[in-house]
Amino acid sequence: MQLQFLGANRQVTGSRYVLRAADRTIMIDCGMFQEREHLSRNWDPSPVPPGEVDALLLTHAHLDHCGLIPRFVAEGYSGPILATPATIDLATIVLEDSAQIHVEDASYKKRRHEREKRKGPHPEIPLYTPADAQAALKLFQPVEYDTPISLGHGIEARYHDAGHILGSALIELFVSDGPRTSRIVFSGDLGHDDHPLMRDPHPINRADCITMESTYGDRDHHRAPDVMNELAKIVNDTVERKGNVVIPTFAIDRAQELMYLFSELVRDEKIPRLTVFIDSPMAIDATNIYQKHPHLFNEEARALFEQGRHPFQFPGLHFVKSADESKAINAIRGSCVILAGSGMCTGGRIKHHLRNNIIHDESTVLFVGYQARGTLGRRIVQGDPTVRIHGREYNVNAKIRELHGLSAHADRTGLMSWLRHFKEPPDKLFLTHGEEEAAMSLKKHVEEQLGWRVDVPEYEARADI
Incomplete structure (x- = not known):
């Protein structure tokens, strides 16, 4: 063989x-x-x-x-x-x-x-x-x-x-x-x-x-309770600065896991009620597929469905489908959370949100997954002072954070x-x-x-x- x-x-x-x-x-x-x-x-x-x-x-x-x-x-x-x-x-x-x-x-x-x-x-x-x-x-x-x-x-x-x-x-x-x-x-x-x-x-x-x-x-990663508390702290700190939390998100699993965490944080009042945008048509489609196969979840997640605490539905959650809806997010005043693909910033709608937020020191760009060598996400994470997005250079003024426990x-x-x-x-x-x-x-x-x-x-x- x-x-x-x-x-x-x-x-x-x-x-x-x-x-x-x-x-x-x-x-x-x-x-x-x-x-x-x-x-x-x-x-x-x-x-x-x-x-x-x-x-x-x-x-x-x-x-x-x-x-x-x-x-x-x-x-x-x-x-x-x-x-x-x-x-x-x-x-x-x-x-x-x-x-x-x-x-x-x-x-x-x-x-x-x-x-x-x-x-x-x-x-x-x-x-x-x-x-x-x-x-x-x-x-x-x-x-x-x-x-x-x-x-x-x-x-x-x-x-x-x-x-x-x-x-x-x-x-x-x-x-x-x-x-x-x-x-x-x-x-x-x-x-x-x-x-x-x-x-x-x-x-x-x-x-x-x-x-x-x-x-x-x-x-090693952080353990689960630490991840929940750290996510809450990152959101609350950014809201206090009146900025946005921009999260490059893989459409499959990471988006659904983040929805679960945000649903728990909102319901437990550990973060203020603010709009959480899922700006990824693929993530929306993937979430529908996740809901089609609840028998594959662990016991705790299945129990949430049975108790009516749907992990993919909570106050403030907003699914963004069209490009016009995505562009309209940039006109919103006040803090919000934006989850958009791709997870390594190699394409998709996340690049537009980075262009509008990465230059602002009141905002946070939060990475929740692996950033492969040579990707835009890796350059941001490793501390490059400027990055090239859609053919233009942008200063990295936003706070850059990583949350490895969500991998x-x-x-x-x-x-x-x-x-x-x-x-x-x-x-x-x-x-x-x-x-x-x-x-x-x-x-x-x-x-x-x-x-x-x-x-x-x-x-x-x-x-x-």
Whole structure:
């Protein structure tokens, strides 16, 4: 058997792995690269010819795990794409939105390059189109948690709840070769144990080989009560300064988690009643999907629904759909909270709100998720005094805050806790989906604490397992 690493290697985005076993080729995830220095990989032909892949297994619907699927299908892949029902629902809105953005970006770049009489590093055509996204979505097939799925030639897959976002899965692959059955585990993105909505990640007790994410492999988050109190303090301090709280927000999970927290803070009167704008059509659509699958929530969240304390409905919450409504937010006098995509400030409506707030020292820009290297969000977080937004330079005068406890990823303690469920060491643990410093820090920690063999693979590396 051989495992090849085709993304999220010593960096965070672009998750994609290929397992070759029993004359079958199985791809796990097919994500888009989002770091500036790796964007060209999105345009490269697939390192594995699509016609050679027998099945594509998707862990969840975040763009860095599913965002290249339409291009892969357009290149010739026609096999099944297996995912949980909730992931299929979310991937539908994610891929349709992504395709539309690619079309709009290509049109904008073409006009700008014609005006400036220059060429950019990438073609002035969409990476893929809405038609490509629709063609890919037709290949999706639903799989349920904890249910064996035959992939042929003695290979079986089982999906388990990863606790990351709605429908997210960690995947076990069982490969039978005569009397021996090898078990290969892909963590996908693992959630943390105190998520306000999602269940804890499913524990697994045996594997011959593990590929695990390492996004926060070098640090721990704040705990849940601290997060609630810190969020309240940030809001109250900003209101006292008569500013706005602008939160770059991932449409899936982060927006819903923030709505839950704000609903509790408002109902408990820990913050004043002020308007909370959800300025993201995708986040609105995703919230409707979350409400469609309450059986996937943890016990506490399900209880809130049953008690009438709906976590996605509270006084002051306002969903913004149209572009005109979004623009009108800037004319509002008095403090408000603005949640807008994208979470790393790479596009979307958040850029407009940053332009209108980042120069004002009374406002706060609050980051509640990971900011990949090379993104606008990373430049703001790391303290750049000026940033370029829509072709213009803006002084960063607003207060910049981070709230790591809202990450949908497990921290170092959470990752180690999940590994400790394994009763015996695997032959090899591969760490992926983390910047090199985080992955190498976790590698050293696992080796010291557990005595396991750990590898941090390079892009396109192959490993015999």
